[in-house]
Amino acid sequence: MKEVTYNSSLLKDSWNSNETVKPNNFNELSGAVKNVIANANDLAHNYLQQGKQYVAGDIVYSKNLNKGCYLVCTQGGATGDIEPQLLNKNVGETVTDGAVTWTVQKVSNALSLGGNLPEVFALLNSPSFSGTPTAPTAAAGTNTDQIASCAFVSQNSIPVGTIIAVAYTGVPEGYMHCNGAAVNRTTYVNLFNKIGTTYGAGDGSTTFNLPNTVARFLEGGAGAGTYYEAGLPNITGNISAFKASISGAFVGSNNTNRYDGWNDNEDEYAVSTSFDASRSNSIYGASTTVQPPAMTVIYCIKY
Numbered sequence: 001m002k003e004v005t006y007n008s009s010l011l012k013d014s015w016n017s018n019e020t021v022k023p024n025n026f027n028e029l030s031g032a033v034k035n036v037i038a039n040a041n042d043l044a045h046n047y048l049q050q051g052k053q054y055v056a057g058d059i060v061y062s063k064n065l066n067k068g069c070y071l072v073c074t075q076g077g078a079t080g081d082i083e084p085q086l087l088n089k090n091v092g093e094t095v096t097d098g099a100v101t102w103t104v105q106k107v108s109n110a111l112s113l114g115g116n117l118p119e120v121f122a123l124l125n126s127p128s129f130s131g132t133p134t135a136p137t138a139a140a141g142t143n144t145d146q147i148a149s150c151a152f153v154s155q156n157s158i159p160v161g162t163i164i165a166v167a168y169t170g171v172p173e174g175y176m177h178c179n180g181a182a183v184n185r186t187t188y189v190n191l192f193n194k195i196g197t198t199y200g201a202g203d204g205s206t207t208f209n210l211p212n213t214v215a216r217f218l219e220g221g222a223g224a225g226t227y228y229e230a231g232l233p234n235i236t237g238n239i240s241a242f243k244a245s246i247s248g249a250f251v252g253s254n255n256t257n258r259y260d261g262w263n264d265n266e267d268e269y270a271v272s273t274s275f276d277a278s279r280s281n282s283i284y285g286a287s288t289t290v291q292p293p294a295m296t297v298i299y300c301i302k303y
Contacts, residue, residue, distance in 0.1 A: 058072075
C-alpha cells in the first residue's frame with residue numbers, strides 16, 4: 001500500500017494533536033477521511049466549533065440541540081474545548097460556552113437559502129422576537145419610513161421643555177412637576193439649555209427654577225415665561241339725584257326725611273344708594289378671586 005500522510009488538526013475528534021501521522025492500515029485511513037468529511041460538513045452547515053472566536057450576533061447550529069433550534073451569540077469571545085450541554089435546551093434559554101454566551105432560538109419560522117444557512121424572519125401574521133434587539137439611532141429630525149429605535153423615540157417624540165397635563169397626582173418618567181422648584185443645572189442640563197433662568201435663577205449658580213403652574217391657568221402669548229396676577233377692571237360710579245330710579249346692581253331707598261332742595265315748593269326725598277354686583281349675576285361674590293369653572297390637573301415639564 002502506498003504511504004499516505006495527513007495533518008491530524010483536521011481530525012480533531014479523532015486525534016488531539018497537530019503532528020503529522022501515518023495511517024497504519026486502510027481502516028484507519030478510511031476513518032480519518034470520514035472524519036475530515038464530517039468536519040467539512042460541520043463547517044459548511046455552520047455547526048458550533050470549539051476553541052473558536054465568535055462575536056455577538058453570530059448564529060451556529062448543533063446536532064445536540066432540539067430539532068429546529070439554533071444558537072445566537074449574545075456575548076462574544078472564545079468557545080470552550082468541549083461543547084456545552086445542549087440536549088433538551090428550551091427556546092430562550094442561555095448557554096455558557098467558554099467566554100461565549102449563547103441563546104437558544106427556533107428556526108421553524110425561518111426561510112432557507114439553498115437549504116444550508118437559514119436566515120431568520122418572523123412570520124408577518126405573528127411576529128415574535130426575544131432578547132434585546134438593537135438598531136442604530138437615527139439623527140434627530142429624521143423623517144423617513146425607517147424603524148425608530150427607543151433612543152430616537154425618546155429624544156424626538158416629545159421635545160424637552162414641553163408641558164403636559166396629567167389627571168393624577170404624580171409625575172410621569174422623564175418629567176418634573178411645574179411647581180417652581182429650584183433644580184440642578186447640571187443634572188437637568190437639557191432643560192436648562194431650553195428655558196435658562198426665565199422662571200427664576202435658583203441660587204444664581206448651580207440651580208434654576210421650574211415654571212410654577214400651581215393655581216394658575218396657561219395662557220398663550222407672543223413669548224413664554226410671563227406671570228400675570230389675578231385682577232379685574234375697577235368699577236366706579238356716582239349718583240347725584242333725587243327721586244332716582246334704581247335698578248341693576250344698585251340698591252336704593254327713599255329717605256323719609258323731606259328735603260326741599262330745589263326751592264320749587266315741592267317736597268323731595270333724598271335717595272340712599274349702594275352697589276351689589278350679585279344682584280346682576282350670582283357669579284359675583286362666589287369667589288375671592290377671578291375663577292371660571294375649572295378642574296385641577298398636574299402640569300409637568302419634559303426634561
